[in-house]
Amino acid sequence: MRTFVIRTFGCQMNKHDSERIAGLLRAQGMRAVGDAGDADVVVFMTCSVRENAVERIRGQVASLKALKTGGRPDLLIAVGGCVGQQEGEGLLRALPHVDVVFGTHNLAHLPALLESAARTRRPTVEVLDSSDTFASDLPSEREHPWHAWVPLMVGCDNFCSYCIVPYVRGRERSRPIGKVVAECERLAADGVVEVTLLGQNVNSYGRDLYGAPRFAEALRRVAATGVRRVRFATSHPKDLSPETIAAMAETPGVCPYLHLPVQSGSDDVLAAMNRHYTKDSYLALVERLYEAIPGLALSTDIIVGFPGETDDDFAETLDVVRRCRFDQAFTFIYSPREGTKAAALTCSVPGDVVHERFDRLVELVQASALEKNRAYVGTVRDVLWEGPSKRDESMLAGRTDTNKVVHAPCPAGHSPQSYAGSFCEVGIEAAQTWFLSGFLSGSLSGFLSGARRA
Numbered sequence: 001m002r003t004f005v006i007r008t009f010g011c012q013m014n015k016h017d018s019e020r021i022a023g024l025l026r027a028q029g030m031r032a033v034g035d036a037g038d039a040d041v042v043v044f045m046t047c048s049v050r051e052n053a054v055e056r057i058r059g060q061v062a063s064l065k066a067l068k069t070g071g072r073p074d075l076l077i078a079v080g081g082c083v084g085q086q087e088g089e090g091l092l093r094a095l096p097h098v099d100v101v102f103g104t105h106n107l108a109h110l111p112a113l114l115e116s117a118a119r120t121r122r123p124t125v126e127v128l129d130s131s132d133t134f135a136s137d138l139p140s141e142r143e144h145p146w147h148a149w150v151p152l153m154v155g156c157d158n159f160c161s162y163c164i165v166p167y168v169r170g171r172e173r174s175r176p177i178g179k180v181v182a183e184c185e186r187l188a189a190d191g192v193v194e195v196t197l198l199g200q201n202v203n204s205y206g207r208d209l210y211g212a213p214r215f216a217e218a219l220r221r222v223a224a225t226g227v228r229r230v231r232f233a234t235s236h237p238k239d240l241s242p243e244t245i246a247a248m249a250e251t252p253g254v255c256p257y258l259h260l261p262v263q264s265g266s267d268d269v270l271a272a273m274n275r276h277y278t279k280d281s282y283l284a285l286v287e288r289l290y291e292a293i294p295g296l297a298l299s300t301d302i303i304v305g306f307p308g309e310t311d312d313d314f315a316e317t318l319d320v321v322r323r324c325r326f327d328q329a330f331t332f333i334y335s336p337r338e339g340t341k342a343a344a345l346t347c348s349v350p351g352d353v354v355h356e357r358f359d360r361l362v363e364l365v366q367a368s369a370l371e372k373n374r375a376y377v378g379t380v381r382d383v384l385w386e387g388p389s390k391r392d393e394s395m396l397a398g399r400t401d402t403n404k405v406v407h408a409p410c411p412a413g414h415s416p417q418s419y420a421g422s423f424c425e426v427g428i429e430a431a432q433t434w435f436l437s438g439f440l441s442g443s444l445s446g447f448l449s450g451a452r453r454a
């Protein structure tokens with residue numbers, strides 16, 4: 001077992017867990033490679049939030065079978081994350097060539113499980129109900145030297161009726177605030193310029209530990225560590241407090257970007273989803289946010305085709321999208337998840353109706369995104385470069401503090417990669433639906449004379 005590949009699906013929590021696994025395997029003397037064909041171990045970090053996510057993973061795992069039977073019998077395949085947690089040993093029935101199944105609570109045991117599977121040449125399964133240790137206290141290998149995921153909490157207590165997450169990630173558990181701040185101080189000293197604080201419901205951070213939420217305080221204290229950009233995900237509308245809005249408005253390092261999933265605009269659907277807010281209370285919250293935080297960018301998640309969703313219900317969702325001026329919306333077709341409350345609902349919406357609604361929603365979301373982006377044209381923005389653009393490797397790609405992707409030509413004689421982790425002022429010339437185009441403006445000389453921070 002000398003080399004490994006990790007394939008990650010799902011949310012940022014999984015990305016973070018994958019970085020921990022990379023750190024653990026590296027600590028065992030193993031090396032990361034890019035291709036499963038060169039790897040001794042392939043780890044899948046899986047997501048079970050929707051059925052199509054699960055299908056994709058099953059397909060990829062199955063396609064490795066050919067490698068194993070075609071001359072690589074020692075190749076070890078490990079499946080972890082939320083599908084591992086949910087299906088456990090059952091995964092081996094569908095995918096008998098998997099060697100290790102692990103869950104969301106026992107990342108730290110992966111090296112031992114791999115070792116056991118290699119030694120015994122038998123599949124090894126370990127899934128725990130919960131764990132006492134935070135994955136964050138394990139070694140980690142950051143994907144980008146300039147960015148870090150920092151978990152504030154794991155698990156979720158909300159039990160939205162459609163959602164599997166509380167079942168695969170367990171109950172909410174917060175990390176002590178001192179540990180979070182100390183980690184961010186270390187990261188800042190290590191050249192990290194952007195942290196993303198993670199939790200399924202960050203606004204209730206601290207409730208289990210301190211009896212009352214301390215998210216606003218966490219934001220202010222993390223920003224005070226000197227990390228230049230502080231991001232966070234995800235916020236539940238029912239728990240977004242005035243204190244948090246004030247902390248966002250008053251703390252320069254906290255990015256003016258908020259992901260605030262609305263899920264639906266219909267009060268009946270929201271009630272059936274167990275979301276604990278109404279269309280009007282969501283709209284009022286959004287107005288307060290725009291007033292308090294100038295230039296705020298707002299994104300959301302929306303589910304189409306929740307059981308019983310009528311044309312009128314869906315019209316309310318479109319109305320919310322029109323009125324909230326979202327910068328982005330992640331739109332999902334409802335997928336029943338076994339074990340959740342909504343899975344028992346029989347009033348499903350016919351597929352063609354769902355698809356027609358979905359297309360109308362996407363069109364409206366795109367128009368909203370383009371309109372928000374157009375307001376950037378002619379302004380100068382602080383951009384954190386991430387490296388070459390995926391569309392054109394000779395171009396730079398980065399993000400504004402509002403999470404807009406920006407493309408700009410890379411100055412001659414420099415590689416886009418060499419800019420990764422550095423900030424630059426960019427003049428925005430053009431807006432597309434999902435990105436902005438610009439040019440490096442005045443501070444380029446500052447950049448070249450050492451403003452680089454990575």
Ligand code: SAH
Binds near residue numbers: 235261263301303336
């Ligand atoms: N904790 C976060 C995100 C959880 S999953 C939050 O509460 O916002 C990300 C998104 O997936 C959800 O916001 C929801 O829009 C979507 N989702 C979750 N379960 C789903 C299901 N069964 N079918 C379709 N979409 C779902």
Ligand code: SF4
Binds near residue numbers: 159
């Ligand atoms: Fe799922 Fe709701 Fe928890 Fe988000 S808040 S993870 S949607 S149960």
Ligand code: F3S
Binds near residue numbers: 169
């Ligand atoms: Fe998916 Fe698990 Fe995240 S189900 S969305 S990877 S918590």
